[in-house]
Amino acid sequence: NAGVTQTPKFRVLKTGQSMTLLCAQDMNHEYMYWYRQDPGMGLRLIHYSVGEGTTAKGEVPDGYNVSRLKKQNFLLGLESAAPSQTSVYFCASSRPDWVQGYTFGSGTRLTVV
């Protein structure tokens, strides 16, 4: 049972480049989330989805887009990367009752130069 899988694990981008972070879960969870983690800032919610075909903005959505075409996948896109988007990105999924909280992926470390 893989849980939540994120790809890639590391990436370096030049300012202005675009990329997509992939997240896949095999637990049949309804809800999925993208967070970023920065030193001294904690985990902050970027976007989330409560089901296939639905997405919504979180706390820090600017500069990011998401899509959830299939229940098991949640994609995070950066259209034009900026140095301020240098961070560690975590995908998470959960059941609708959140009894066991989130299951997190292992993260993507992104550096924008």
Next chain:
Amino acid sequence: EDQVTQSPEALRLQEGESSSLNCSYTVSGLRGLFWYRQDPGKGPEFLFTLYSAGEEKEKERLKATLTKKESFLHITAPKPEDSATYLCAVQASSSNTGKLIFGQGTTLQVKP
């Protein structure tokens, strides 16, 4: 504004030296309070969910408690393998989307 504050930021203990981590929260109605453990280079790992004041949960050397304003994570006779960053998060009762508000974490180092 909903907010979570954890203290201390960092804690160094000798193996076997018990202590507590604090999580203070301000939320417009609490649906749940969550504790996670995060090892370097990895994603947070779920530990506990607490729902109401007075509730307690235990797992090995860890015990989490909850009051109306704060939660404590008690670590009894810690071992070096307990070294990690411990994150606290709250979910407001007004949220039906699972959004969690995280504290900045407490980094625990246990020396042998």
